[in-house]
Amino acid sequence: MRVKVSLPTDNDYELMHEWRNHPRIRLASRSAEFITYEEHQIWLKKVMFDPLVCLFMFCVGKNRVGVGRLDIHGVHAEFSIYLNPEYIGKGLGLLCMKELLRFSFSRQGLVTIYGETFATNISARKTFEKAGLELLQQEGDTKFVSYGISKKTWIRNN
Numbered sequence: 001m002r003v004k005v006s007l008p009t010d011n012d013y014e015l016m017h018e019w020r021n022h023p024r025i026r027l028a029s030r031s032a033e034f035i036t037y038e039e040h041q042i043w044l045k046k047v048m049f050d051p052l053v054c055l056f057m058f059c060v061g062k063n064r065v066g067v068g069r070l071d072i073h074g075v076h077a078e079f080s081i082y083l084n085p086e087y088i089g090k091g092l093g094l095l096c097m098k099e100l101l102r103f104s105f106s107r108q109g110l111v112t113i114y115g116e117t118f119a120t121n122i123s124a125r126k127t128f129e130k131a132g133l134e135l136l137q138q139e140g141d142t143k144f145v146s147y148g149i150s151k152k153t154w155i156r157n158n
């Protein structure tokens with residue numbers, strides 16, 4: 001099964017709103033509040049015109065299977081990822097994560113990427129680790145853990 005990255009269309013923006021409000025995705029998000037369509041539109045307008053934010057869909061053929069985001073800081077970026085709730089728990093997260101790494105390093109020219117999740121989010125942690133990301137040293141809030149990987153390590157692993 002080949003996962004590919006594609007730019008979102010108008011239909012995808014609606015899907016993102018639906019998926020983002022699914023209980024599984026809300027539980028994994030910093031803000032677990034329900035997001036209204038108006039709030040979603042305001043957020044979308046902000047990120048769509050921000051050259052430092054890259055928002056994309058993960059696709060398998062014509063199926064939309066997840067959403068990825070890169071918040072770019074020079075040659076580094078913070079990533080976030082969530083699956084179409086229909087596909088959660090089926091192992092697709094790893095394929096999407098691997099594609100996110102390929103996209104970040106070979107198409108976006110990034111040098112490191114990193115991401116944060118709740119320490120209790122075992123699915124995310126296992127997915128990040130299987131994709132080759134390393135747990136980063138963290139001070140302070142132990143509710144969250146951060147994972148990262150450099151392009152150098154990614155190339156060595158692939």
Ligand SMILES: CC(C)(COP(=O)(O)OP(=O)(O)OC[C@H]1O[C@@H](n2cnc3c(N)ncnc32)[C@H](O)[C@@H]1OP(=O)(O)O)[C@@H](O)C(=O)NCCC(=O)NCCS
Pocket residue numbers: 024025028079080081082083084087088089090091092093094115116117121122123124126127
């Ligand atoms: C995180 C996410 C992308 C992972 O993708 P996924 O395909 O659903 O991952 P899975 O549920 O198959 O879990 C990955 C691994 O963790 C294991 N796992 C999950 N929960 C577990 C638990 N409680 N105890 C032990 N292992 C667990 C799974 O068995 C699987 O292991 P395997 O690869 O050896 O089979 C997806 O679950 C998701 O979109 N979650 C909501 C959003 C989110 O959490 N995003 C990450 C923060 S940015």
